[in-house]
Amino acid sequence: MSDGPQVHGPRRAARRDRIAEPWGARTPYAAGQQWPVRVDTFLADDLTPDDVDRWVQTASILHSNGDAIDIAVKDGRVVGVRGRAVDRVNRGRVDVKDLYGWQANGSRDRLTRPLVREGGRLVETDWDTAMNRVVERAKELLATQGPSAIGFYTSGQLFAEEYYTLGVIAHGGIGTNHVDGNTRLCTATAAAALKESFGCDGQPGTYADLDHADVIALFGNNMAETQSVTWMRILDRLAGDDPPAIVCVDPRPTPVALAATVHLAPRPGTNVALMNGLLHELLRNDWVDRAYVDAHTVGVEELEACVADYPPDVVARICDVPEADLREAARLLGTAQRLTSTVLQGFYQAHQATAAAVQVNNVHLLRGMLGRPGCGVLQMNGQPSAENTRECGADGDLPGFRNWANPEHIEELARVWNVEPSDIPHYSPPTHAMQMMRYVENGSIRMMWVSATNPAVSLPELRRIRSVLSQESLFLVVQDLFLTETAQLADVVLPAATWGEKTGTFTNADRTVHLSEKAVEPPGEARSDLDIFIDFAARMELRGKDGTPLVHWHDAESAFEAWKECSRGRPCDYTGLTYERLRGGSGIQWPCDDEHPDGTERLYADGRFWAHPDVCEDYGRDLVTGAPYDATHYRAMNPDGRAVIRAARYLTPHEIPSEEYPLQLITGRTVYQFHTRTKTGRSRQLQDAAPEVWVEVSQPDAERWGLAEGDLAEVSTPRGAVQARVRVSRIRRGVLFLPFHYGYWDTPGGHEPAPAGRAANELTITEWDPASKQPIFKTAAAAIRLVARGDGTPSAAPTTAASAPVGTRVEATRGGTAAEVLETTGATP
Amino acid sequence: MKIGLALRELHRSEADLHHELLQIADRHRVDHEIYHVAQDLAAWSRDHLRRIAEQAERYGEHLDPDARGENGLVARLWDKSSELMGRSSEAELLMLRDLRGVYLKASGVFVDWELIAQAAQGVRDTELVDVAQSCMGETQRQTAWANGKLKESATQALVS
Known part of the structure; x- marks a missing residue:
């Protein structure tokens, strides 16, 4: 899929300590050329490739980049990894975590049998006993309180098939609104910002935009450490002819900051002021594609009025950055011929997260820089399959980017699931993770099923979280590989298979779908998350409206086929993909359907968006109060489905330094x-x-x-x-x-x-x-x-x-x- | 000319809303979004009070431009009750009641602003028209927030 001429240096092989040099050797290339291949191989125990019995196709599981990898198998165990040269995402490279992290699969302390709490202690048991406990409690709670008593808190590290199955069980079978993922901590703002600006989730850009850009701006994105392979791509551009200018916004001296043409290190909590200052300069200097703005957007007047109050001198004071640097950063953004921007946790996990991330989208809308080579926004995410929780309905969204507030979308989903529309809770937005914890705290959620995540370490204010998860009123089910901090608090612990021990697909931050195949057997009695969910659905006797099983698939491939049907006609259309097509070659970017049989590299070419009131995933929210807008409001504001330029004023963070905490x-x-x-x-x-x-x-x-x-x-x-x-x-x-x-x-x-x-x-x-x-x-x-x-x-x-x-x-x-x-x-x- | 009187009434209802928002923040500290956002929304009302007082001078009314603080004994008592209520499902019912209160008060303020905007147009006081329009927009967002929170919380509070 990647374009541009190829460059080949002489064939060279070298051994390198990748702990000391996480980004490896440079393979320089110039603007518009194809990123050269570099294949990284790591095998344990001094093995050589000749010793390997089989190579099994997969992709990286320890970040969101989606690097295609082959697992080396010898004597029925994993012995190493090798990057897949054929793949568009990594062209053979492997992130430092993936080079060595697979060794954890073989750890001696893997969970191999289910555990149940007896007399205050977790003791080993068999699957029937463990699952029956879960099912008995679920049925009892459904009978006494109803679906509002049950919540599911999942991950950004399972596969699409597993999320989809979980979403069907929870939303369509149990009928609870309490389904979210730890993706709330990593990718919720990316999704929210895309919905606000473009009416629908879906990454506009592609990693290949980095091959063409003349300016690359990284907003709160320490890409060198979060997506190290894509940072290698930028390093190779910087080492080649026509290197791009780099703009970095980060309070830390990250490798990105050190490589930057301009580095802005704002005071934490002031991102919106900073962005408004940059937008102020774009507008003041008329670095604006007026024809694009007029034809394809609504809301620019509101932005003009808002950012008028943020001239560089004011912003330099709020953010405590040099005014000259701010102006220079604005000039680079404003005069770029091909601008690619990336955004991550420095914006997403900060004060006014969505408002700040939306302003990056606004830079691209003002400049008309979307949907063309080198002109892309990459609202990144943190986890390997975060994108799938968003698509498949396991993270507080409904599957296929359907709009919970649009009755027609609910009817369509009900047809796909063979249930009544009223069976799918859609009276309010799905409950987010932090609210679920609050419901556990006040005792109204009484069973929570945590899969592949560790809230006892990852959620804020741990003393509170430990206390909430330890409450007598809560029946806690934890499904994981190890006895994590959270699992130690559980009533039932289910041992799960992991990457390399099960098959499924997952999708990276630039919409590339990869197949991940089973290479070895899971340890002991551990089972794949998909098998566990399917077993639960069967034991719960969840049925569609004609009495047939709600979950009518039995393995990964049949689950994928069910998910494809659910995605049909939606922006994230998977119907053109099959396991067979994903085998052997490169990953493929959705939408992939009859119209786009080879996938789609860039969204929003020609300024067309999924933002029409009948189509959009979300009617948007007030960026300050969070109040959802309704259909009437959205229809009046954006009747033709253009991109929406949303303005936001800077608010002082709620917790600011004091004498005691300076x-x-x-x-x-x-x-x-x-x-x-x-x-x-x-x-x-x-x-x-x-x-x-x-x-x-x-x-x-x-x-x-x-x-x-x-x-x-x-x-x-x-x-x-x-x-x-x-x-x-x-x-x-x-x-x-x-x-x-x-x-x-x-x-x-x-x-x-x-x-x-x-x-x-x-x-x-x-x-x-x-x-x-x-x-x-x-x-x-x-x-x-x-x-x-x-x-x-x-x-x-x-x-x-x-x-x-x-x-x-x-x-x-x-x-x-x-x-x-x-x-x-x-x-x- | 009764615009001064209407501004006085608006000032009273806006001050009341301001108080209500601070109170809901304080009562529901353990519902963190309510706690934080209600304080932000109270700041809007505080700003409105200043602007109302400024405008009222021209109509012969001397109104207090500063909102009353809420750091007194009552607030601290509420704070304690919030902690005590944190683990109780009754807290959710209390929250619905309080959000309903904000919704009604904000709706009242909105209507008062509408009256001012109508009158200001009648006397061609464009400055007051502008103030009313800008503040009304924020009052409407305060109402929408309370309404949104009510819808989001009602099901869990009432069925569990």
Whole structure:
């Protein structure tokens, strides 16, 4: 699918420590050329490719990039991975987490049998006993309270087939409105911003836009660590002819910031002011495609009126960024010939999340830069299958991007599911994750089924979450690979198969669908999430309106066929895809149907949107209050289905620094770990690269609070405190950073602090963006103090990326020979 | 000319709404979206009160441009009750009652603004027309918020 001439260097193979060099060797290319192939291979135990019995096709599961990978199998076990040269997404490259993270599959502490709570302890049992307990409780609650008693909290790491099945069971079978994913923490704002601007979810751009762009702007997106393979693509552009200019908005000195032409490091919580300042400059200089705006959008007058109040000098004060840098960033955005923008958690998990992300869409609408090579918006997400929760109806949306407030969409869905429209709750938007926790807290949700996620570490304000999940009134079911912090609190634990042990499809952040095939058997009695859900539906005797089984599929491929039917005619149309078509070649971007048999690289060419009132997924929300607009409002505002330019004024964050808490805390990731380290923490190379929590402090703040590299410090907010070793870095002054990966499963506390906390979410605030309902992890007031002087040993923070130390006295992060990866370049796919 | 009188009445109802919004925020601290958004919406009413007082001067009415703070004993008592209510399903019913209160009060303020806008057009006071139109828009959003929250919360509160 990718266009442009190919470039081939000489064929070269080299071994490289990818812990030390996460982005590997450069393969430079120029604007408009095709990204050269580089195949990364990592095999354990000194094996060579000749030793491998089989290579089994899949894609990456430890981030959202969707890198196509083959799993190496020898003697019935996974022994390594190799990038797929043929794939449009990665052209053979593999992210550092995927190179080594698969080793967790073979961990000795995998769950192999179901567990049930007996006398306060979790004890092993058989599947019948465990499932019958779940089914008995579900039936009892349905009889006594009804569907409002039951909630499902899922993941961004299952497969499309599993989400779809779960969505059918929950919405169409049980009839509950309480279905969401941890994607609420990672991708909810991406979806909300796309719905606000374009009427419907769906990534406008494609990674291939990076091959053509002359300006690439990354808004709150530390791509080098979150989607490292796509960052390799940008690095290769920067190393080639006609390199693009890079604009970076991030308070940390990320690899993106270091590579940037202009780096803006705003005060946390001020993204909307910053964006309004940039839009002010676009309008003032008339860097606007008036013909595009007139023909394809509504709402520009409102934007003009709003951003008039945000001239660069005002914005420079609010955000505390140099005015000249702000103007220069605006000039780059305004004069780009081919602008590609990416957005991630720096915007999504921050104050006024949706309002800020929407302003990035507005930059592209004003400039008419959508749907053409190099002109794309990439509202990214954090997890491998986050996109599928959005499409398949497992994250607070209905499947196929159907509009819960449009009765015709509900009727159509009811026909597909063979149920009555009234069986599908649609009286209000599906309940979001944080609200579900509130319903558990007040006792009105009495059974919650958590699949493939770990809220006891990943949700904000952990003391509260632990207390909520431990409530007597709650029957907690947890389905996972390991006895996570959350699983330790469960009443029933179901052992699940994982990537490589089951088959299914998943879709990355640029709409590329990949097939992931089963390579080996799961351990013990562990079963695929799909099998568990199908078994539950059967035991619950869930039926359609004519008495036939509601879930009428029995395996991954038949579930995929059912999902395809549900997607028919919708923006995310999968009907042109089959497992057979996805085997062997590259992943394919949806929509893929009769009209687009090879998929669709870019959405919204020619300024056509899925925004017509009869078609749109959402009528939008008030970006400040979060109140949903109704059909009448939307129809009056946007009768012809154009893109909507939504303006938003800057609001002061609700928690601002005080005398007691003079700093601002932000949380985030490192390139070596994923989420709560359930997998990456069990891979030696990754765990050794980032073994324990640290706190990043700027040099001036370190001096002010008497802290040095390696000292033990306590970081506190009104919610609690954690202890971490200090990394003195070039982070913005006044800001502290904690990685959120470190919970308690590998500490004496098990699921809680013992006694000092280390999970960043002990500190985060229970607050969310009213429009997207995404929690705010990046704007808390915090304090820091010295607990104990270090002995001269630096903190364990990696030196290779955003947590790099000031000065050179810290030994560089290395993986040694155990982390050597074979990189082959110059190969043709 | 009774515009001054109408502005006085509007000032009273807007102050009442402001108080109601702060109170709902305080009573429902454990319902975090209500707690945060209601405070933002109270700030709008605070701004409206200042603008009403400014306009009223021209009609011979001296109204307080500053909203009354809510950090007194009553607020702290509510704070405590909010914590106590956090684990009770009764809290949801109380929340419905309070949201209904905001909805009705905001609707009343909206009507009062409409009256002012009509009168201001009659006397060709374009400044007052502009103020009314800009504030009414925000009052309408306050109403829509309360209504949206009511719809979102009613089912769970009433069927569980």
